[in-house]
Amino acid sequence: MRKKIYRFNFNCSKNQLIIELDKLKVVNTNKSTHTDLLCRNINNEIKFMLYTNKVPGMMSGYNVPKQVFNDYVFKGEIFENDESMSYILGSFESSLFVKFFIILGLVLSFMFLTMTLGLIIVPIVFLWEMNYIKKVMNNRLLHKIMKFEEKINNKY
Numbered sequence: 001m002r003k004k005i006y007r008f009n010f011n012c013s014k015n016q017l018i019i020e021l022d023k024l025k026v027v028n029t030n031k032s033t034h035t036d037l038l039c040r041n042i043n044n045e046i047k048f049m050l051y052t053n054k055v056p057g058m059m060s061g062y063n064v065p066k067q068v069f070n071d072y073v074f075k076g077e078i079f080e081n082d083e084s085m086s087y088i089l090g091s092f093e094s095s096l097f098v099k100f101f102i103i104l105g106l107v108l109s110f111m112f113l114t115m116t117l118g119l120i121i122v123p124i125v126f127l128w129e130m131n132y133i134k135k136v137m138n139n140r141l142l143h144k145i146m147k148f149e150e151k152i153n154n155k156y
Helices: 014-023 096-115 121-155
Strands: 006-010 036-042 045-052 067-082 085-094
Touching: 006 121, 014 036, 014 067, 014 085, 014 121, 036 121, 045 121, 067 096, 067 121, 085 121, 096 121
Parallel strands: none
Antiparallel strands: 006 085, 036 045, 045 067, 067 085
C-alpha cells in the first residue's frame, strides 16, 4: 500500500520555520475539547501530533484527561527552495499499536467467517470503524497543519 505524500509550503526560510515549529507546544491544558497541534523537531525531521482529550469512537460527553494522541502522526522533513521559501514533505504513519489491532481484527474476522456466514457483518463493521477512525484523526491533524501553514505564510 502506498502512502500519500503531503506538501506544506511556507513563505519563510528554513531557519525561521524551525523557530516557528519550536514554538508549537501545548498551551491549553484545561479540560476543554479544544485540540492543539504538537510538534517534535529533531534535525530536519519533524513529527506532528495532536494533544487532545476527544478521541473518535468515544461516547459523546465522555472525555479522557488531556493527552498526546500519537497513534496517528504526521512525519516529514523540512526542505528549502531558496532563502525565502521552505516546505515540509511527509506522510501519515500509524503506530504499531494500531497496526497490531487491525491485524488482530482481521484474524478474528476470518475466524468468524469460517464458523458461520451469519457473522459476516462483524468484520465489515470492524474494518469500517477502524478506517473511519483513521480518516478522522488524519483529517484533524491535516487541518491543524494547514492552519499552521496559513498562519506562518501570513506572518512572513
